[in-house]
Amino acid sequence: MNNISEVITEELRRVAVVGHVRPDGDCVGSVMGIYHYLTDNYKYLEVTPYLEPMTENLKFMVEGITVREDSGAGEDYDLVISSDASDIGRIGAGKDAFTEAKTKNRTVCIDHHVTNPNFADVNHVEPEASSASEVVTGLLDREKISLLAATCLYTGIIHDSGVFRFDSTSPRTLRIAADLIEKGVPFSLIIQDSVSNEPIQQLKAFAHVLNEGVLYEDERIFVGRASTALQESLGLTPRELGSVVMYLNYIKEADVELFMYQNPDGTWKGSLRSKSPVDVAAIAASFGGGGHKKAAGFSVSDEELEDAIEKVRALKKEQVNS
Ligand SMILES: [Mn+2]
Known part of the structure; x- marks a missing residue:
């Protein structure tokens, strides 16, 4: 067309x-x-x-x-x-x-x-x-x-x-x-x-995720999460957490950021950002998700959460070493 x-x-x-x-x-x-x-x-x-x-x-x-x-x-x-x-x-x-x-x-x-x-x-x-x-x-x-x-x-x-x-x-x-x-x-x-106009509660969500998250310095990956309980304490819904991963992407010490946030039904959405050659669309695809090389997403059940985080770290390592 x-x-x-x-x-x-x-x-x-x-x-x-x-x-x-x-x-x-x-x-x-x-x-x-x-x-x-x-x-x-x-x-x-x-x-x-x-x-x-x-x-x-x-x-x-x-x-x-x-x-x-x-x-x-x-x-x-x-x-x-x-x-x-x-x-x-x-x-x-x-x-x-x-x-x-x-x-x-x-x-x-x-x-x-x-x-x-x-x-x-x-x-x-x-x-x-x-x-x-x-x-x-x-x-x-x-x-x-x-x-x-x-x-x-x-x-x-x-x-x-x-x-x-x-x-x-x-x-x-x-x-x-x-x-x-x-x-x-x-x-x-x-x-x-x-764009540059974020409600304070959403910035507080970013502050929480940054504080409670883990920077794996050797792997150059940051993993943060926002459970339903955290979202409720801030009066936010998953829809209002879209900017968190964008700010996480500013972390100098990481090449890839993973932000896991929970849906009201208990499932988790994984949001990935990359500023290195690491292709996060390929990582998301292994969970049935999709997106772009530098920004991608996927979903997992509550039971799969910890395994999913481990798998993302392993897949990133694999890409870096290949
Ligand atoms: Mn688009």
């Missing part, structure tokens, strides 16, 4: 746009970017965005817009577009709308995860791209992008590229970001309000 217009045919009326579970900045930015672009330029469409509840710093992108949080079962959309979901099982709100549309060959997947199995009827996956928002912008006519659409897409790009710090940032990322800034995106304000 070269342009999103290739899948927006004249007989379409009802279109849904869906993202992944626990939506991050790129997920919300790309879903809302598509929503605005289609609403602005295809007046005959009725476009419904689906997103699970998001953190406070992302809510400005959905302000004043009706966003559905349910599964969308029985809606029978003419087209369902998934953005930033690496797998059909990762789709959050709107997942039933997507699976039902799939039985009628009415789905599109736009993504940037290398592990994406091309799960839709039409797939556009660019594993080299910084973000789904970059991929989406590349599929749009620049002159038809409104300020609102540009603001969402720009926000998505800065969230997934770590404000243009990660390896995935390319000359094309910056060119696309420049095109969006030209629309008048308040880029400095967005970074202040949506």
Whole structure:
């Protein structure tokens, strides 16, 4: 696909746009970017965005817009577009709308995860791209992008590229970001309000994890954890712990950081970061997880927690020694 217009045919009326579970900045930015672009330029469409509840710093992108949080079962959309979901099982709100549309060959997947199995009827996956928002912008006519659409897409790009710090940032990322800034995106304000703006309880969670965690100096790996009990004591949910691992990644003495945090059902989510050549996507994959070389994740049961930590350390060692 070269342009999103290739899948927006004249007989379409009802279109849904869906993202992944626990939506991050790129997920919300790309879903809302598509929503605005289609609403602005295809007046005959009725476009419904689906997103699970998001953190406070992302809510400005959905302000004043009706966003559905349910599964969308029985809606029978003419087209369902998934953005930033690496797998059909990762789709959050709107997942039933997507699976039902799939039985009628009415789905599109736009993504940037290398592990994406091309799960839709039409797939556009660019594993080299910084973000789904970059991929989406590349599929749009620049002159038809409104300020609102540009603001969402720009926000998505800065969230997934770590404000243009990660390896995935390319000359094309910056060119696309420049095109969006030209629309008048308040880029400095967005970074202040949506990136460098953390509620104190979330910073306290980071402080706890840093204090209670273990730095294996010889192995250059840091392991931290946040149990349900800790989260409850801070009044936080797993959704609000996304930034912890980002700060852990600042630890000079570690090449890889592992942050384990517990879900209300007792299972643990493992979040991995790497600033060395160690490929954490490969480590996450051995648990059935996925992600990128420098940022990846996986899930394990409560019983598997300690073994999983040992296994991550062993797999990292293996990669370093090979
Ligand atoms: Mn993304």
